[in-house]
Amino acid sequence: MRFLWMLGWISTALPLSAANYYLSSTTGDDGHSPSQAQDPGTPWQSLERLNQFIPELAPGDSVLLKRGDVFYGTLQLRKSGSADKPIVFASYGEGALPVITGLSSLTGWESHGSDIYSAALPPAIGRIQVVTLNGVPQAMGRYPNSDEPNKGYLTPEAIPAKNQVSHPGFQPSGNWVGAELVMRKNHWIIDRQEIVSQEGSTLTFLPGSDYEPKKGYGFFIQNHRNTLDQHGEWYQDETNKRLYLCLKESDPDSLKIEVSGIENLVTTLPNTRHVVLHGLHLEGANATALLIRGGSHFRFSSGKIVHAGENGILAQNMDHLVLENSEIRNAYNSGIYLRSGNFQATIRDNRIENTFVFPGMGQNGDNNGFAIFSVSDADTIAQNSIVRAGYVGIGFRGSRTLVKNNLVDGFCLTKGDGGGIYSYTGRSNPGYTERVVRGNIVRNGDGAREGTPLQGTDIPAPAEGIYLDDNAEQVLVTDNTVYGIANRGIYLHNTQHITVRNNLVFDAGYLLFLADDELGQPLKHLQFSENILIKKEASQVGMGVRSGSFDFDAMGISDKNHYLDLSGTGISFFTQNTQLKSDRFYTHEAWKNAAKWEATTMIAHYPAQGSDTPGTSIASSSAVVPILKGGASCTGGCQLSWEPEGQIRIAGTDETSEVKIPLSGYRPGIGYQVSLSGSSSGEAVMELYLRQNGAPYQKLSASRVVVLGNDQKQVQVNFNPSPYEGATALILKLFQGKQQTILRNLKLVPLSEKRQKHPADFFVLATNPGGTTKQLPLNGTYTDISGREYKQTIALAPYRGIFLLKEIE
Numbered sequence: 001m002r003f004l005w006m007l008g009w010i011s012t013a014l015p016l017s018a019a020n021y022y023l024s025s026t027t028g029d030d031g032h033s034p035s036q037a038q039d040p041g042t043p044w045q046s047l048e049r050l051n052q053f054i055p056e057l058a059p060g061d062s063v064l065l066k067r068g069d070v071f072y073g074t075l076q077l078r079k080s081g082s083a084d085k086p087i088v089f090a091s092y093g094e095g096a097l098p099v100i101t102g103l104s105s106l107t108g109w110e111s112h113g114s115d116i117y118s119a120a121l122p123p124a125i126g127r128i129q130v131v132t133l134n135g136v137p138q139a140m141g142r143y144p145n146s147d148e149p150n151k152g153y154l155t156p157e158a159i160p161a162k163n164q165v166s167h168p169g170f171q172p173s174g175n176w177v178g179a180e181l182v183m184r185k186n187h188w189i190i191d192r193q194e195i196v197s198q199e200g201s202t203l204t205f206l207p208g209s210d211y212e213p214k215k216g217y218g219f220f221i222q223n224h225r226n227t228l229d230q231h232g233e234w235y236q237d238e239t240n241k242r243l244y245l246c247l248k249e250s251d252p253d254s255l256k257i258e259v260s261g262i263e264n265l266v267t268t269l270p271n272t273r274h275v276v277l278h279g280l281h282l283e284g285a286n287a288t289a290l291l292i293r294g295g296s297h298f299r300f301s302s303g304k305i306v307h308a309g310e311n312g313i314l315a316q317n318m319d320h321l322v323l324e325n326s327e328i329r330n331a332y333n334s335g336i337y338l339r340s341g342n343f344q345a346t347i348r349d350n351r352i353e354n355t356f357v358f359p360g361m362g363q364n365g366d367n368n369g370f371a372i373f374s375v376s377d378a379d380t381i382a383q384n385s386i387v388r389a390g391y392v393g394i395g396f397r398g399s400r401t402l403v404k405n406n407l408v409d410g411f412c413l414t415k416g417d418g419g420g421i422y423s424y425t426g427r428s429n430p431g432y433t434e435r436v437v438r439g440n441i442v443r444n445g446d447g448a449r450e451g452t453p454l455q456g457t458d459i460p461a462p463a464e465g466i467y468l469d470d471n472a473e474q475v476l477v478t479d480n481t482v483y484g485i486a487n488r489g490i491y492l493h494n495t496q497h498i499t500v501r502n503n504l505v506f507d508a509g510y511l512l513f514l515a516d517d518e519l520g521q522p523l524k525h526l527q528f529s530e531n532i533l534i535k536k537e538a539s540q541v542g543m544g545v546r547s548g549s550f551d552f553d554a555m556g557i558s559d560k561n562h563y564l565d566l567s568g569t570g571i572s573f574f575t576q577n578t579q580l581k582s583d584r585f586y587t588h589e590a591w592k593n594a595a596k597w598e599a600t601t602m603i604a605h606y607p608a609q610g611s612d613t614p615g616t617s618i619a620s621s622s623a624v625v626p627i628l629k630g631g632a633s634c635t636g637g638c639q640l641s642w643e644p645e646g647q648i649r650i651a652g653t654d655e656t657s658e659v660k661i662p663l664s665g666y667r668p669g670i671g672y673q674v675s676l677s678g679s680s681s682g683e684a685v686m687e688l689y690l691r692q693n694g695a696p697y698q699k700l701s702a703s704r705v706v707v708l709g710n711d712q713k714q715v716q717v718n719f720n721p722s723p724y725e726g727a728t729a730l731i732l733k734l735f736q737g738k739q740q741t742i743l744r745n746l747k748l749v750p751l752s753e754k755r756q757k758h759p760a761d762f763f764v765l766a767t768n769p770g771g772t773t774k775q776l777p778l779n780g781t782y783t784d785i786s787g788r789e790y791k792q793t794i795a796l797a798p799y800r801g802i803f804l805l806k807e808i809e
Contacts, residue, residue: 018060018085022092023050025069040064040092047073047100054078060085065280068095075100075266080295081274090278097304102262103132103284106243109252116228117252118244121236122261128243129286129309129332129361130260131234137307137330139358141233141246142182142222149723153184153218153451157201162212163193165219166202174198179224182360184451185211187416187462188391191364195221209365218451222360260286260309270294270317278302288314289331294341296320306330310363312352317341325349332361335371335386342376349383356390359414369415370395371408381406383771383799390414392422393442399432399474403440405799407769410444412463412486416452419467419491420445420482426470429521433474439799440480441769442466447486458720459702460509464491470520473497481767481801482506488513488544489533494520499527504801506765507536509702510574511563514555515546517578523547526556532785533561534803538569538704538717541585545595548579558597562785563588564604564803566763569715570707571603572685584656585685585735587707604785606763606805632661638734648743650734657734657741662693663748666728671721671751674730678715678743680708684736690719693727700724708741718751764804768796781807 021037021044022028028045034053036042043066044050050063051074057063059082065071081087091098106119121128131138144152156165165183170176174197181193181203191208198204213219221227225235231248243259245252265282268275272295281304282289289305292298294317305312305328312328315321316339328335328350335352338345356362356369367373369391372381377398385407386393393408408420420442425432447461454461465482466489468475473496481504482489489508492498493515505511511533516523533542542563545555563571573591576583586594588603632648634640638657641649650657666672674688686708690701704717722728730748734741764782768774775793782790782804790804 018062019058020062020064021050021053021057022064022066023047023071024066025071026066028066047071047075051076051078057087059087059274062088062090064090064092065098065100067091067093067098070099070101072101072104072262074102074262074264077266077268077272077275080272083274083297086274086276086297086299088276088278089280090276091280097279097281099281099283100265101283102260102265102286103130103258103307104261106257106259107253109245112244115246115248116225116244117247118237118242119252119257121241121243121259123241125241125259125261126286127238128236128259128261130284130307131243131245132256132258132284132307133232134256136232137358138232138234140180140222140360141224141227141229141235142220142360143224143227144220145230150218150455151450152220153455154220155216155218156213159213159215160202161204163207164202164204165213168201170198170201170203173200175226176203176221176224179227180222180360181205181219182222183208183213183219184217184415185209185214186217187448187452188418189365190359190362190415192222192360193364211365216453218455220360258284260284260307263287264291265289267291268293268295268298273297275299276301280304281306283307285309288312290314292316292318292321294318298322299324301325303327304329308332309361311335311337313337314339315342315345318345319343321345323347323350326351328352328355330354330357332356332358333363333368334373335389336373337370338374338376338379340375342374344378345374345376345380347372347374347379347381347384351385351387352389353387355386355388356414357388359390362390362414369418371411374398374401377401380404385409385769386411388413392418393420395422395424396435397423397425397432398435400434401432401436403435403437405439405771406441407799408440408442409769410446412445412447412461414448416448416462418462419464420485421465422467422469423472423475424469425472425520427520429471431473435475437466437475437477438479440466441767441799441801442480442482443484443767445485445487456723457700457702458722459699460486462487465489465505465508467491467493468495468498469493471495475499476501478502479800480504482508483765483801485509491515492523492526494523495526496521496524498525500529500531501527502530504532504534504803506534506803508540510541510544511535512543512558513545514543517546517548522549522551523555526558528556528558529560531561532564532803534564534566535569535571536566538567538706539702540567541574541705542571543591544574544576546576546578548577550575550577550595552595552597558595559599559601561598561601562604563601564606564785566606568605568713569705569717570605570685572705572707573598585687585705585733587683587685589683590735631664632659634658635660643742646745648746650732650736650741650743652734652736652738652740655735655737657736659732659734660693661730661732661746663690663728663730665748668723668725669721671719673716673718673749673751674704675716675745675747675749676743677712677745678706678708678741679710679712680736680741681710681739682736684708684734684739684741686741687731687733687735688717689731690722691729691731692724693729700728712744762806764806765801766794766796766804767801768798771798773797778804783807
């Protein structure tokens, strides 16, 4: 039936005079004539024979590869069709999609003891990017392993030169020469660099990009035989043309072990026009599976791309490119990369999984690690599902771009300073216009602390939900659902003429954040309205602004939004003045006075039902450590007094008061809860965080932020375990002016086993990442942010999200 359907599809799309040519690796014969190859009973066999004939194809012809067959090599598209007669490459027969592969099986394994085996590589194979065991891709061997502290990143003891690092574990001399040094140069760069010499504890390497090593950022070593100690790890000896592999309790002859030997699986000429690839499976490219070099009206549809050593699809200088209804899995660098010179591309209904998830296997420098990245004008990127992107989910530049109805689920898993949806313009600032980001679902941006100065703290890694960066402008951001974001839900950096309207942002470090600096233009003409912004944890902040010049009138306006606090700690606002080097938190009233923003914005508070972090419980009362009277001191802007019943009175003498409390009972590797009750003579914001008690006074945790008022408030905020073994202090900063704050019953409580804080259905964040309206069941009666009631079910439109709270009986 599939054969008949495919013939029917071709016959309706093409004139009846068009010829069909057949290819089968199992039943074909390259000795057949072109006339014979037009009969499915006498097909050609190899891509080599097909490539010889492709220049003879006529517009309207089709080439059909037999389903279930596997073809080794590269398909070279060297002929164009016409607007009404495209050349089509598709499939015939029954079974799985036909596979074009670059993978070769290895046999003849030799044992070297200690679970290490090696096999000879085919003479034609160069440097290998892809190794699979029974179809599962494997990372190179590395030292340290990724399951060791800091996820296997070492921190340099010294950086003697821009191409050198030192670490005391490097002995003896010459041990790592020829291996690769994989280094995080900053949050968004991971470079691979050949080690050319070793003197004692110092490695010298060939720089992989213009970025230089940076203090506090880590590295590991790969592609060396001495790294092989975990199952599946491999190393290529290029000199002797052998692959070394670590296999734990496995016989290599019982496994299907394959390596990539073909750089590109499908390539085009620089001016290829009107070509369709439909229903083809490309697997195991050493570099890029589908390499498009230019032309117009190229379509790749209903296909699969699996295990690409660099990019799934790389295109440049191609107008009217269509990539649709396809799957791209395990692209080591980027899934779809539209580099330059393209126009009016359509990328829709694709599923892209596991992009740049091996930190030592991508490419060096900028613009790598995207599931989808396009720099062209007039693109439509719609209804794609992106799962597990090592860096950015969807990146775009250009004018007249539409990013609509996509799901991005998991991003910034390997690198940071990126977003689920990200746009960057840069200093050249070509003035892009008419860009729309609408109706997308962006979730689970965890960030990658490992190998950065953030490792060992719970300070959020820079993973942003929707991120418009350096001179991005003329963007409408609307109807998006963003949640589960480590750092900032929606982040505007050096942007102008941006409208952010009717978005739902839940569970992000900062629900909204804007910043300007020397890297781009000042913030101007920004509009925020009708957004639903929900704080889940005490560490989260409603809105933050970082600038050297707080001209809120020039920046724009934020109003008519809806904030909801689930943590019981209140909604706060934040500024960081880069000119004065000062930070400040605000209550809603103080923010309205300072910024003249949020005048009619609604702030709601769901009744607090426990500590700020779901899923934690505390130890027995015997483990509680009171914070002693003699241990607290005012370190700025206040006078501190102890009153009966263990009360601390903090009287402000400046805009900001700071109190330091050494934590004598604090131990590394244990999570703690700080418990207290507090009130203020007026509205005040209290910031709490852990810090080293002595020089260099490094911050050890993210801040927890609590809004206080006249009424007594019970506060319980949790801090994650820290590996720091030195003396630790709790810092309290009060943004209260010359008011007074009273704190009672300060306690430090070790956290023990997990339990659920709220009932499982305390709230519902419902999303529909699909193309049709869905009926979702509800367990009880719920209301949305406007008070509308829902019972039993809710009908959710495509690519929409809604936040519902269960009615309290």
